[in-house]
Amino acid sequence: xxxxxxxxxxxxxxxxxxxxxxxxxxxIYVDDECVCESMQTALxxxxxxxxxxxxxNFADGARFVPxxxxxxxxxxxxxxxxxxxxxxxxxxxxCALFATPVLLYALLFKLVPSIxxxxxxxxxxxxxxxxxxxxxxxxxxxxxxxxxxxxxxxQAVFTLWxxxxxxxxxxxxxxxxxxxxxxxxxxxxxxxxxxxxVVTDELARRLADHPDALRAILLHEIGHVERMHSVRLASQAxxxxxxxxxxxxxxxxxxxVVLGSGSALMDLQFSQNMEWEADNYALMQLERLGYSGxxxxxxxxxxxxxxxxxxxxxxxxxxxxPSLQERIExxxxxxxx
Amino acid sequence: MDSTSTPSAAEPGSQTAPSQxxxxxxxxxxxxxxxVNILLTLLTLGIYSAWATVRxxxxxxxxxxxxxxxxxxxxxxxxxLKGRLLAVGLFVIYSxxxxxxxxxxxxxxxxxxxxxxxxxxxxxxxxxxxxxYRNIRFAFKGNLGEAMVNFVVLPFxxxxxxxxxxxxxxxxxxxxxxxxxxxGDKPVQVQLxxxxxxxxxxxxxxxxxxxxxxxxxxxxxxxxININPDELGTVNxxxxxxxxxxxxxxxxxxxxxxxxxxxxxxxxAQIEDVAEFESNLAPQRYALILATNAAAxxxxxGLAFPWAKVRKVKALAGATQVMLLxxxxxxxxxxxxxxxxxxxxxxxxxxxxxxxT
Numbered sequence: 041x042x043x044x045x046x047x048x049x050x051x052x053x054x055x056x057x058x059x060x061x062x063x064x065x066x067x068i069y070v071d072d073e074c075v076c077e078s079m080q081t082a083l084x085x086x087x088x089x090x091x092x093x094x095x096x097n098f099a100d101g102a103r104f105v106p107x108x109x110x111x112x113x114x115x116x117x118x119x120x121x122x123x124x125x126x127x128x129x130x131x132x133x134x135c136a137l138f139a140t141p142v143l144l145y146a147l148l149f150k151l152v153p154s155i156x157x158x159x160x161x162x163x164x165x166x167x168x169x170x171x172x173x174x175x176x177x178x179x180x181x182x183x184x185x186x187x188x189x190x191x192x193x194x195q196a197v198f199t200l201w202x203x204x205x206x207x208x209x210x211x212x213x214x215x216x217x218x219x220x221x222x223x224x225x226x227x228x229x230x231x232x233x234x235x236x237x238v239v240t241d242e243l244a245r246r247l248a249d250h251p252d253a254l255r256a257i258l259l260h261e262i263g264h265v266e267r268m269h270s271v272r273l274a275s276q277a278x279x280x281x282x283x284x285x286x287x288x289x290x291x292x293x294x295x296x297v298v299l300g301s302g303s304a305l306m307d308l309q310f311s312q313n314m315e316w317e318a319d320n321y322a323l324m325q326l327e328r329l330g331y332s333g334x335x336x337x338x339x340x341x342x343x344x345x346x347x348x349x350x351x352x353x354x355x356x357x358x359x360x361x362p363s364l365q366e367r368i369e370x371x372x373x374x375x376x377x
Numbered sequence: 378m379d380s381t382s383t384p385s386a387a388e389p390g391s392q393t394a395p396s397q398x399x400x401x402x403x404x405x406x407x408x409x410x411x412x413v414n415i416l417l418t419l420l421t422l423g424i425y426s427a428w429a430t431v432r433x434x435x436x437x438x439x440x441x442x443x444x445x446x447x448x449x450x451x452x453x454x455x456x457x458l459k460g461r462l463l464a465v466g467l468f469v470i471y472s473x474x475x476x477x478x479x480x481x482x483x484x485x486x487x488x489x490x491x492x493x494x495x496x497x498x499x500x501x502x503x504x505x506x507x508x509x510y511r512n513i514r515f516a517f518k519g520n521l522g523e524a525m526v527n528f529v530v531l532p533f534x535x536x537x538x539x540x541x542x543x544x545x546x547x548x549x550x551x552x553x554x555x556x557x558x559x560x561g562d563k564p565v566q567v568q569l570x571x572x573x574x575x576x577x578x579x580x581x582x583x584x585x586x587x588x589x590x591x592x593x594x595x596x597x598x599x600x601x602i603n604i605n606p607d608e609l610g611t612v613n614x615x616x617x618x619x620x621x622x623x624x625x626x627x628x629x630x631x632x633x634x635x636x637x638x639x640x641x642x643x644x645x646a647q648i649e650d651v652a653e654f655e656s657n658l659a660p661q662r663y664a665l666i667l668a669t670n671a672a673a674x675x676x677x678x679g680l681a682f683p684w685a686k687v688r689k690v691k692a693l694a695g696a697t698q699v700m701l702l703x704x705x706x707x708x709x710x711x712x713x714x715x716x717x718x719x720x721x722x723x724x725x726x727x728x729x730x731x732x733x734t
Contacts, residue, residue: 045445045446047511047512048512049512050512050513050709050710051512051513051707051708051709051710052510052511052512052513052561052705052706052707052708052709053511053706053707054446054511054706087432087435089432089435089436089439090406090409090410090436091401091402091403091406091440092436092439092440092447101512102512103512105447109401123413123432126413127406127409127410127413128406128409129409132413133408133409133412133413135416136412136413136415136416137412137680139416139419140412140415140416140419143416143419143420144419147419147422167477170477170478171477171478171479174478174479174480174481175479177479177480178479178480178483274477277472278469278472278473281468281472282465282468282469282472283423
């Protein structure tokens with residue numbers, strides 16, 4: 041005789057009752073009167089959860105819940121208790137504790153990048169072109185304004201660019217350059233995946249007397265395009281966010297912050313490596329054109345004073361570029377074998 | 378473990394004493410569920426997350442006990458999985474598009490704004506219908522027009538009032554959500570006051586400004602832990618300081634606001650002839666609980682999550698009493714038609730949380 045509550049179908053009425061098992065049948069009694077009877081096979085036994093009574097669901101929607109939270113029916117399906125057994129198995133819990141970080145790492149830092157790389161390889165040129173053009177529209181609207189340099193100053197940049205591109209044997213149609221004023225970027229240059237390079241007024245002015253240095257910086261940007269860095273970053277971000285969306289069942293804000301910062305760190309590492317790749321590309325091409333790493337080192341050095349002005353803000357430590365000092369040394373050490 | 382069972386419906390006798398809402402789960406049991414959930418989710422590349430969700434909800438609903446009867450969570454993993462796959466599919470399309478075609482992505486994001494009210498409604502319908510107490514399911518009866526006004530139009534308008542309208546908008550939103558809940562065939566009624574929302578918001582904003590000033594002062598006194606960008610490995614100790622601190626402060630402020638609003642809603646809500654609610658959650662205590670929870674989770678690299686969640690739910694349940702009225706035994710369940718859980722998944726993004734605990 042098992043004491044418990046009997047819940048009537050589709051109603052909030054509850055009755056104190058007891059259940060009796062006899063052979064294949066089960067009967068529920070309220071005040072010695074049988075209110076419900078059923079074959080045990082026609083019942084549904086709810087899933088096991090630790091500390092919760094195992095309830096019986098009758099075909100008509102009535103339910104019986106034992107008072108004893110530890111009670112388990114003798115006739116339940118074997119599998120209904122499997123999860124509960126796993127969840128209270130100490131060995132498995134310990135294994136899970138070790139396996140979880142390993143699996144997370146493998147997923148986020150190994151599987152995601154490899155999927156991203158595959159996606160990049162399969163990327164049609166049309167997509168890359170669209171991606172570049174649309175990004176350009178957005179950036180132009182939000183962060184750039186028309187250049188304030190004289191036609192002569194701008195022409196110097198264009199000439200240098202055309203010479204460099206044709207010397208490297210790259211397509212002049214694909215590789216375009218434009219000069220813009222930008223308060224947002226300061227002295228900077230960036231490249232978009234379809235070959236559009238942007239140089240800011242401030243950088244062009246700063247390097248007006250160092251054409252070799254400007255060339256080195258332009259080569260660095262070409263390196264980004266040639267190595268498909270933006271496409272890789274976009275794929276990486278897309279794949280990572282999908283992976284995280286898949287894994288986040290219902291966690292709360294803290295879990296999201298932790299996972300979010302994890303993926304931010306991953307992006308950071310990723311783009312750091314890309315900067316080195318672009319630097320190496322620039323150094324390699326400079327040699328091909330008969331220049332030295334010294335020009336590149338000089339170009340970077342002319343940016344140092346700016347960099348110091350900005351390092352006041354503590355947010356700067358998450359800067360995406362490797363430190364200038366490191367890059368300058370790297371360039372100086374890059375000598376022709 | 379034994380819950381207080383009161384005279385049952387078989388012996389009619391209207392109750393006058395309020396019943397304490399209880400949470401009978403514990404961190405040890407939930408830790409096992411949680412870690413196994415994570416492991417299986419990782420091993421199945423996310424598929425198991427639907428089972429994990431159901432298992433977790435069943436644990437928390439089933440351990441929430443009122444008047445000797447527990448709550449039930451009724452959704453099946455397959456329902457959740459279908460919704461989740463659809464939601465992830467949409468998300469994949471969106472991330473791919475916004476990554477490669479930023480302009481199209483921006484347009485998609487704009488279109489999404491108009492889907493939000495529908496998704497919130499669907500999500501509430503689903504989660505209410507999957508909640509049961511004493512063989513009676515809850516339901517949600519909100520309509521799209523009102524949702525559009527409350528979730529899109531009014532928040533947008535409040536931007537032009539320098540957000541001065543925002544607390545009132547939040548009141549409207551809470552009133553919309555709660556007054557559209559049904560317990561079987563009985564509607565919930567709420568009488569909310571905008572004033573309470575303004576007081577809570579003002580308090581949190583002032584405290585927030587105060588804390589920021591204090592932190593700014595502390596940082597300048599410590600005097601530029603001169604963080605040098607040149608020493609950047611991929612990890613920097615600054616992150617280890619800033620992120621937990623940020624979470625700690627945000628959680629505390631969240632706790633203060635949530636506690637006040639929760640008290641206000643529950644103390645002014647009732648289901649006619651069925652139940653009246655009472656909530657006496659002390660804001661400073663709840664703030665401390667949430668803040669220390671966040672700190673514990675960060676310091677233990679997430680391992681304290683189950684303990685923190687159980688602690689929070691226990692505090693919420695402990696501060697809640699329900700006065701069951703004579704009509705509580707005569708509620709009938711009206712037929713419920715099936716609905717998609719896809720919307721619930723999507724709406725989970727917006728985290729419209731109305732559970733008792």
